[in-house]
Amino acid sequence: DTGVSQDPRHKITKRGQNVTFRCDPISEHNRLYWYRQTLGQGPEFLTYFQNEAQLEKSRLLSDRFSAERPKGSFSTLEIQRTEQGDSAMYLCASSFSDNYGYTFGSGTRLTVV
């Protein structure tokens, strides 16, 4: 296990379509995070899981966004009815509990056209 893996690396979708991203964290890590990053900005927190429990969601996470981590391992982030404003880099990270030194994946770049 060499790090946090995200799939796909790039996704282009038409407005209104649904998209789903996958994150595979470092296997020993029990926490998994999703962040969103737009060009020139720092990452913004979306949500995080401890094992399979989703413990916090940002107000940025509208009703069109849903994240799951069904078995406490990989996670998916789904965006329904995509809008152009959803275009961003979606970053996943993982860590041990109470360790802020996350390991980030390389992200999924979403472009909504």
Add this chain to the structure above:
Amino acid sequence: GESVGLHLPTLSVQEGDNSIINCAYSNSASDYFIWYKQESGKGPQFIIDIRSNMDKRQGQRVTVLLNKTVKHLSLQIAATQPGDSAVYFCADATGTASKLTFGTGTRLQVTL
């Protein structure tokens, strides 16, 4: 809401010189601070962190300084190398909260 921000959007330094990247934070309750490096097309990479009970911490070629009085954080990179060229982000967290609040980033350009 409160956020972490950076003074300089772009910093250009010559190879071999020392770099100093500054960051101001606004949340007086923040007690954990971290620096990340992000290269183009990659996710942020952990560099160094510091807790609020310290004012200085050193790593390999990097030093983080924390001034809680003026809510200021800096990252010093010694003998800057071309491989240090990237965008650097500071971030903070509070207590048992798990989320980091990132600033907007400073681009470090290393010239030969």
